[in-house]
Amino acid sequence: xxxxxxxxxxxxxxxxxxxxxxxxxxxxxxxxxxxxxxxxxxxxxxxxxxxxxxxxxxxxxxxxxxxxxxxxxxxxxxxxxxxxxxxxxxxxxxxxxxxxxxxxxxxxxxxxxxxxxxxxxxxxxxxxxxxxxxxxxxxxxxxxxxxxxxxxxxxxxxxxxxxxxxxxxxxxxxxxxxxxxxxxxxxxxxxxxxxxxxxxxxxxxxxxxxxxxxxxxxxxxxxxxxxxxxxxxxxxxxxxxxxxxxxxxxxxxxxxxxxxxxxxxxxxxxxxxxxxxxxxxxxxxxxxxxxxx
Numbered sequence: 358x359x360x361x362x363x364x365x366x367x368x369x370x371x372x373x374x375x376x377x378x379x380x381x382x383x384x385x386x387x388x389x390x391x392x393x394x395x396x397x398x399x400x401x402x403x404x405x406x407x408x409x410x411x412x413x414x415x416x417x418x419x420x421x422x423x424x425x426x427x428x429x430x431x432x433x434x435x436x437x438x439x440x441x442x443x444x445x446x447x448x449x450x451x452x453x454x455x456x457x458x459x460x461x462x463x464x465x466x467x468x469x470x471x472x473x474x475x476x477x478x479x480x481x482x483x484x485x486x487x488x489x490x491x492x493x494x495x496x497x498x499x500x501x502x503x504x505x506x507x508x509x510x511x512x513x514x515x516x517x518x519x520x521x522x523x524x525x526x527x528x529x530x531x532x533x534x535x536x537x538x539x540x541x542x543x544x545x546x547x548x549x550x551x552x553x554x555x556x557x558x559x560x561x562x563x564x565x566x567x568x569x570x571x572x573x574x575x576x577x578x579x580x581x582x583x584x585x586x587x588x589x590x591x592x593x594x595x596x597x598x599x600x601x602x603x604x605x606x607x608x609x610x611x612x613x614x615x616x617x618x619x620x621x622x623x624x625x626x627x628x629x630x631x632x633x634x635x636x637x638x639x640x641x642x643x644x645x646x647x648x649x650x
Contacts, residue, residue, distance in 0.1 A: 362644070362645050362646060363642045363643065363644045363645075364379065364381075364386065364642065364643060364645060365379075365380055365640065365641075365642060366378060366379055366380075366396075366403060366640065366641060366642070366643045367380070367454060367637055367639065367640040368403060368404075368405065368637070368638050368639040368640070369409075369450040369453060369454060369635065369636055369637040369638060370446075370450065370616070370635075370636055370638065371445075371446035371447070371449045371450050371486075371581065371583065371633055371634060371635045371636070372446060372580065372581035372614050372616040372617035372618070372619060372633055372634060373580035373581055373614075373615065373616025373617060374406050374407075374444075374446035374447070374579050374580055374581035374582060374583070374614075374616060375404070375405045375406055375580075376405045376406065376407050376408060376409045376446075376447055376450050377396050377397060377402075377403045377404075377405040377407075377408045377409070378408075378409045378411060378450070378451075378454050378637075379396075379408065379409070379410050379411065380411045380454070380458070381410060381411060381412055382411070382412065382413050382416065383412075383413065383416050384412045384413070384416035384417050386410070386645075388408075388410060388434070389438070390434075390437070390438025390439065391438060392438070392645065392648055393408050393434045393436075393437075393438035394436065394437050394438040395648040396408060396643070396648065397436040397437075397438075401648075402648060403643060405436065406436055406573070406576050406579045406580075407433060407434060407435050407436055407441070407444060407447060407576060408433070408434040408436075409431060409432075409433060409444075409447055409450060409451050409454070410431075410432035410433070410434065411429065411431070411432075411451065411454065411455070412429070412430045412432050413428060413429060413430065414427055414428060414429060414430040414469045415428075417430045417432060419432070419471065420432075420469045423469040423474055424469075426467060426469070426474050427467035427468055427469040427474045428467075429451075429455060429460070429461075429468055429469065430468075430469040430470070431444075431447065431448055431451045431468050431469065431470050433447055433470065433471070435573070435574065435575030435576050436575060436576040436577075437575045437576070438575075439574075439575045440471070441471070441522060441574075441575065442470065442471040442472040442521050442522045443470045443471065443472035443475070443520065443521040443522050443584055444582075444583065444584065445488060445490060445520070445582070445583015445584040445585075445586065445587060445631055446581050446582065446583040446633070446635075447583070448468055448470065448475055448477060448488055448583070449477070449485075449486040449488060449583070449631075449633060449634075449635035450635045450636075450637070451468060452466050452468060452477045452479060452486055452635065453479075453486060453635035453636070453637055454637060456479055457637055461479070462479075463479040463480065463481045463483075464478065464479060464481075465477070465478055466478070466479060470521070471521075472491070472520075472521025472522065473491060473521065475488055475489060475490065475491070476488075476489040477489070484634075485632055485633055485634050485635070486632070486633065486634075486635045487630055487631065487632040488583070488630065488631050488632075489628055489629075489630055490520055490521075490583075490584065490587050490628075490629045490630065490631055491520065491521060491628065491629065492627040492628060492629065493518055493519065493520055493587065493588065493591040493623070493627075493629055494518070494519040495516070495517065495518055495519075495591070495592075495595070496517050496519065497517065498517060498549065499514075500514070500515045500516075500517045500525055500544065500545070500546075500549050501513060501514055501515055501544070501545045502515045502525055502527045502542045502543065502544055502545075502556055503542065503543040503544075503545065504534070504535060504536040504542055504543075505536070505539075505540035505541065505542055505543055506536040506537050506539065506540065507534075507536045510534070512545055513527050513529070514527070515527045515544070515556075516592040516595070516596075517549065518588035518591055518592055519588075520584040520587050520588050520629070521584070522555065522584055523550050523552070523553075523554045523555065524554065524555045524556070524557060524584065524585055524588035524589075525542075525544055525550070525554050525555070525556045525557070526557045526559060526588055526589055526592040527556065527557065527558050527559065528559050528560075528561075528592075528593075528596065529558050529559065529560055530560065531560055532558060532560050532568060532569075532570050534558065535558035535570050535572075538570060538572045538577070538578035539577070539578070541553075541556075541572055541574070541577075542556045542572055544556070552574075553574035553575070554574055555571060555572070555573050555574055555582060555584070555585050555588075556571065556572045557569050557570070557571045557582070557585045557588060557589050558570045558571075559589050559592070559593065562611075562613060565593075565597075565608070565609065565610045565611065566610065566611045566613075567589060567590075567593050567610060567611075567612055567613070568612075568613035568614075569585065569586065569589050569612060569613070569614060570614075570615065571585045571614070573585070580614065580615045580616030581614040581615065581616040581617065581619070582614070583619065583631055583633070586612040586614060586619045586621055586631065587621055587629045587631055589610075589612055589621075590608075590610040590612055590621035590623060590629070591623060591629065593610060594608050594610065594623060601623045601624060601625045601627070602625060602626070602627045604625070605625050606625055607622055607623065607624050607625055608622065608623050609621070609622040610622075617633070617634065618633070619631055619632070619633040620632045620633070
């Protein structure tokens with residue numbers, strides 16, 4: 358589908374990580390990066406940390422192979438229009454939209470993503486959404502992060518964690534140590550993350566309780582990052598001497614983000630689960646033909 362057109366959209370957030378939602382069940386919309394970036398622009402568009410393109414798996418070339426496992430595909434885009442593998446807060450909002458539209462019911466809802474099928478659970482009372490985020494991978498290797506606005510502080514050691522997308526987790530004394538995060542932190546060596554990286558700065562708040570700030574690749578500092586909170590929980594657990602697979606016992610951490618609170622559990626089978634809110638706040642029509650005006 359091309360040319361000037363008005364299409365339905367919604368706006369939602371998960372712990373204030375906000376998204377433009379474009380329902381497109383049959384995959385008819387063409388969404389070049391510049392259009393996505395304009396939609397996510399907070400002055401010239403609708404505004405959001407990213408875009409959730411809602412497509413049936415059978416209608417999208419990247420998801421057809423998973424159509425028998427998950428009816429719906431989350432075609433996620435960063436705010437700059439770039440494609441991303443996964444978004445933890447986004448998948449909760451994605452499922453909330455499906456429920457609100459009458460396309461799924463409370464209970465178990467699988468969602469296809471570029472990082473694989475994610476299994477979600479919608480609470481019957483509408484209180485929250487739990488997402489099985491898959492297993493974390495810790496590739497190892499020495500990685501360090503330098504705050505762009507504070508080069509004099511030197512490089513800080515980071516933990517490389519993959520949740521289907523890449524993260525560098527840095528433990529700091531205070532969250533202010535992360536600086537303004539107006540510029541992407543510098544990661545060393547740069548070759549460790551050829552496609553870019555999400556960087557989390559983490560401070561302790563109590564036993565199994567941490568707070569974080571995040572600079573998301575392609576979006577800048579955001580109020581929350583679901584995959585980032587999972588990466589932080591796993592990095593904190595290992596730092597604290599916990600390994601649920603080896604220990605045979607689940608570990609749960611509370612992770613504070615600027616936009617709220619997420620509860621992250623790494624289970625004894627290695628699966629990481631995230632529970633948090635998902636809210637739809639607005640809906641309307643947007644004229645895609647005017648976005649370039």
